[in-house]
Amino acid sequence: MALLIGCGESSSAASHILLLRYLNRALDSIKHDITQIFANIFCSTIKSDSNVRTCGDEDLPPPPSFEHLMATMDERYQLRARHWYSKQKGYDDKRDPYAVFNVLDTMLRDSLERLKTMRQSLSLPDLGFQECTLEVNYAKHVHVIRDLCLVGKVGAALWLRRKMIHKCVVPDVFTHNYLVNGLCKTSDLERADWLIREMVEMGPSPNRATYNTFIKGYCLSDNVDKALYIFSVMANSDIRPNRVTFNILIHALCKKGLLEEAWKLLGEILEEEKDKESPDLITSTILMDAHFKNGEMVQALSLWDEMVRKSIQIDVVAYNVLIHGFCLSRQMKLAYRYFCEMLKRGLLPDVFTYNTLINGLCKDGKFEEASYIHGVMARLGVTPDPISYKIIIQGLCIYGNVGRAHNFLVCMLENSIVPEPHTWNVIIDCYGRLGDLGNAFSIRDQMLAFGVLPNVFTFNALVHAQVKGGNIANAYSLKKKMFLCGLYPDVVTYNMLIGAACNLGHMRLALQLHDEMLRWGCEPDMITYSELIRGHCLKGNVEVAEELFAKIQKTGLPIDHVPFQLLIKKYCKIGEFDMAYDLYQKWITRDQ
Known part of the structure; x- marks a missing residue:
């Protein structure tokens, strides 16, 4: 069966041939058994007809007569006596041992005729029905595999493929391409590579669409180097790339900003297709988009003009x-x-x-x-679509027109479009920046009512609103609610709380928050240290502020102008102008 499949035979034809071979072997076996039985009967008959008697034979019963032997057989196998009798001398009765051969021959011919009829009846309708059943099962399994791949259930599709192979039925290359595409969509490129290797070894052989899908999978995962390697493997396998292959690679190179390499690849396309003088619509569109994103307006418009001049259907x-x-x-x-x-x-x-x-x-x-x-x-x-509403809501909130943005949110909900958390967070943050805590928490409650769970950015917007309103206690309670919701404060959350504590002069609380963020594995950034330096400067703890400034320099964090300005301003207030000037010189030297 495996040999037949490997040679391209269908599974139904293979089963047909196997069944015929089985019937032939069965007929040979039956023929051999019948011959053996009749041979044994013949030997016993010859022995009974012998005139030679050994000692002790007098007590044995007389051998069965020939008429008794024929009486035990079916009437349809009995022949007339005149056809059996031999003219051979030496026999004083009407028995003839050669007549047994006539009987055996007749019975054997009749048995073979009946077996021949049986074989013909099996080989036509029964095998045809079995072949039809196998074809129907094959088509059904293949369609199930493709449907599973389309809905993302690639694991179940691979299991069904394995079951088909165990039954010596191999899906076609079109079905395998569905499997490769499903694996690439889920970024399971290792299993896709294994599947293609198995196709190369066992069949069916991968085609151009198989490699194009695999190359696109690596491009989507931002692994252009691996995609180019698969491209070389494809060429070495005597599978010629087409325009789809080149367009996938050109698009990936353009996304990485490698426009020069993309143009080189385009040159290879035009060199191979000598009848082509310019790139096609898809290639030109990809390159034009890359030039626009790089700010190269002239090169992008030249591609557009070329498409218009070549009368390409845009x-x-x-x-x-x-x-x-x-x-x-x-x-x-x-x-x-x-x-x-x-x-x-x-x-x-x-x-x-x-x-x-x-x-x-x-x-x-x-x-x-x-x-x-x-x-x-x-x-x-x-x-x-949701992006249409998101763009205009975000733009209105950036310019402070939160009322109009809220109206677009209401319109969005009326059209049964539930926005993602980012859209809710933008409106909450805008209300918070305007000091409207009531509407900010109202949007949060509406967000929960529509089944959208708040994230860290939602809580940060509410914390920022509370901090801006001077409600440090309420902001601190929001941080505790984050833990109850299974969320962890990030560096932005701690920076806002530390900044609020420093503004109010609660340096002990600020340092506790700093230690807490370290325990939770949240690394302080430049804003964290700047807020602590500002708090110590307000409290007059210049030495502690200087120690923090030295600590920043040791951590290797990029230092901006804020810590320098805070310390210089404090030195000037306490009359330490020389120290302020020295620090200013360090600031200028660092910038240079």
Whole structure:
């Protein structure tokens, strides 16, 4: 069976051949058994007909007559006596031993005829039914494997593949590509590598789509070096890469900022395809997007002009890249111009087009226009997605227009779109910065009501609101609630609490918080030490502040201007101008 599968035979044909071989062997065995039985009967008959008698034979019963032997057989095997009698002399009765051969021959021919009929009846309808059943089971298992891969249950799909192989049925390469794609989507590249190696050894052989999927998996995991290695393995396996292979690698190189290497790879494509004079639409779009992100407007527009000059059919994705490039460079008029050109060409903008325009307008502070675009997209049949709301809510909160941002949140919830925690946190933080603690906690409660669990950033926004309001006790209680929710304060949480304690002159509490963050494995940063230095300077503990400053220098943390300014200001207040000047000289020397 394994040999047949390896040669490309289907599993149903293999089972058909095996069954025929089994029937032939069974017939041979039956034929041999019948011959042996009749041979034994013949030998006993010959012995009974012998005239030679040994001592003691007088007491034995007379041998059975030939008529008695034939009477024990079925009537359909009996022949007329005139066909049995031999003219041989020396026999004083009507028995003829050669007649037994006639009987045996007749019985054997009849048995073989019946077995032949049985074999023909099995080989036609029964084997056809079995072949149909095997084909149906194979198709069913293959479809199940593909469906499991599509829903992300690759482990169950691999188990079913292993069961099929144990039954000597190997799925085709198309099904194996589903498995490789499922493993790459879950970043299980080691098992994908194992599966491809097994395909090379046992079959079916990997094809171009298999290697393209594997290369894309490594590119998505940001392992371009491994992707290039698989590309070389693909070429060494006599599988020629296509445009899809090159576009995957070019996109990965552009994401890493390796534009020069991407252009070299493009040169290899054009060299292999001598009939091509320029990159195709997908390659040009990838390179154009990379140039826009690098701020290389001239190179990006040259690619666009080349596509227009070559009369390449430009799609919505290419226009989205062009509009996004103009929004990055704050050239909104050009973005609007090509947006209108899309409509004139009959290309309908999608949600990415509108989100790009809304983001560009929000960065320029043009919220009226952004709100108008947000309303237009819904009327034109393009439903705003969570990103559409997130962009405009975040932009409004950055400029302090939290009331309008809250209205967009309400609209979002009315459309059955529950935002992610980041959107809630932005509004909570904006209310907190404006000192509106009531609305800040109201948004937090609404967040919980919709089943969205708060994270560390949510608590930090509330802690910041309490600290800004001077409620150090309430801020400290929020830190305790974080532990009850299974969250741990980060360095931002401790910095806000330490800063609030230092402002109020509670240096003992500030040092306790510093020791606590060390116990929890939270490393202090430059802001932590700056707050402690400022607190000691306010309390007049200049020597302790100097010790902290020396400690910062030993830790190797990047020191900004804040600790220098705090100590220089304190030296000036206490009249230590020489020390202030020396510290100022160190500051200038460090900057140089």
